[in-house]
Amino acid sequence: METMETNSMKTVILCGGFGTRIRDVTEDLPKPMIPIGRLPILWHLMKYYASFGHNEFVLCLGYKGQLIKDFFLNYQSHTQDCTIDLANPQKIHFHSTDAQLNWKVTLVDTGSDSMTGSRVYKVRQHVDSAQFFLTYGDGLSNVDLKSLLKFHNDHGKILTVTGVRPPGRFGELRANDEGIVAEFNEKPQASDGLISGGFFVCEPKLFNVLTDNNDLVFEQEPMRELVARKELAVYEHKDFWQCMDTARDWKLLNQLFATNKAPWKTW
Numbered sequence: 054m055e056t057m058e059t060n061s062m063k064t065v066i067l068c069g070g071f072g073t074r075i076r077d078v079t080e081d082l083p084k085p086m087i088p089i090g091r092l093p094i095l096w097h098l099m100k101y102y103a104s105f106g107h108n109e110f111v112l113c114l115g116y117k118g119q120l121i122k123d124f125f126l127n128y129q130s131h132t133q134d135c136t137i138d139l140a141n142p143q144k145i146h147f148h149s150t151d152a153q154l155n156w157k158v159t160l161v162d163t164g165s166d167s168m169t170g171s172r173v174y175k176v177r178q179h180v181d182s183a184q185f186f187l188t189y190g191d192g193l194s195n196v197d198l199k200s201l202l203k204f205h206n207d208h209g210k211i212l213t214v215t216g217v218r219p220p221g222r223f224g225e226l227r228a229n230d231e232g233i234v235a236e237f238n239e240k241p242q243a244s245d246g247l248i249s250g251g252f253f254v255c256e257p258k259l260f261n262v263l264t265d266n267n268d269l270v271f272e273q274e275p276m277r278e279l280v281a282r283k284e285l286a287v288y289e290h291k292d293f294w295q296c297m298d299t300a301r302d303w304k305l306l307n308q309l310f311a312t313n314k315a316p317w318k319t320w
Contacts, residue, residue: 061109062202063180064102065255068095068190069115069163069172083117085190086124087303090310092132093124094297095190097310097317099156104319105198107186108156111179113163113172122160129154170269177260187253193306194294195316196252204288205254208232211262211284212276213254216247217294234285237276247287250294292316 068085085095099110114121124131130145138144159179163172173187184205186198196215205213208231216228228234228247237249249272262275269275279285293316297303309315 060106062107062184062186063109063111064099064107064186064188065111065113065173065176065180066095066098066188066190067169067172068112068121069118069165069167070191083115083120084297086117086120087297089193089303089306089315094193094306095121096132097193098188098190099158101193101317101319102186102198103156107198109159110156111159111161111176111185112190113176114160115163115165115167115172118160118162118165125158125160164267167267168269169271170263170273170275171265171267173271174260174263174265174269177263180257182257184257185255187251187255189251189296191298192251192294192296193315193317194250194252194290195292196250196288196290196294198252201252201288201290202254204232205286208286210279210286211256211258211282212279213286213288214276215250215252215294216287216289217250218247218291228287228289232286232288233283234280234287237280237285247289250290250296252290 066085068083070084085098086093088094089097095112102108102110112121136146159176161176161179163175167175194215194217201213201215210233214234259275262278263269263271276285295302295306297306306315310318
């Protein structure tokens with residue numbers, strides 16, 4: 054059951070990458086459509102945001118984006134049991150009431166070869182010049198979105214990133230005692246500090262450091278420019294966070310879900 058908050062925000066989700074490191078799981082699906090249990094990891098992520106009352110989504114599509122479109126265009130048939138009268142195929146009875154039907158999902162083709170910064174820029178008209186969440190379509194967490202948003206608003210910066218502490222193959226964040234980022238290094242060889250876990254909160258001014266250049270990587274020039282301007286804050290999350298980069302990650306997430314130990318499961 055969704056726990057609605059009063060101030061719903063849009064959530065932009067990056068869903069366009071090629072997922073080359075997880076091709077040994079499947080080559081037929083874009084990474085956000087790879088299932089955890091019987092439903093895509095993207096669905097789990099959206100379900101988590103919706104549990105905080107944020108049920109409007111903007112999906113940045115790219116590689117095999119049509120499969121993501123097809124999932125939502127045929128959402129009930131993918132997610133619910135149903136009875137079909139074969140003599141009248143248009144007459145379909147679905148057997149459950151689905152709270153997710155109050156989701157509003159905007160699906161935007163941001164290009165098959167676009168990098169993350171370009172993808173975000175290309176959906177700017179869909180966030181209504183308002184604050185918005187931003188995340189990757191291949192990671193799950195139990196980050197407290199209400200506390201994350203409060204932290205962001207309290208600090209008054211253009212961008213807040215959630216910092217986590219798994220093994221160091223991601224972008225490393227170093228912050229001062231007030232939570233303002235002083236240094237950002239993309240994918241260091243070794244790390245003993247926080248790394249970027251995604252789960253961003255963004256102000257509309259973010260688009261001032263982005264362009265539609267297909268080569269623009271969000272985690273490189275734009276974030277470094279915000280660091281230089283002291284406009285990037287980090288919210289430290291000490292609990293569960295897990296990306297799905299490899300088959301090993303995918304198996305771990307499925308094992309957690311299958312054994313009812315999924316920290317992101319709020320339903």
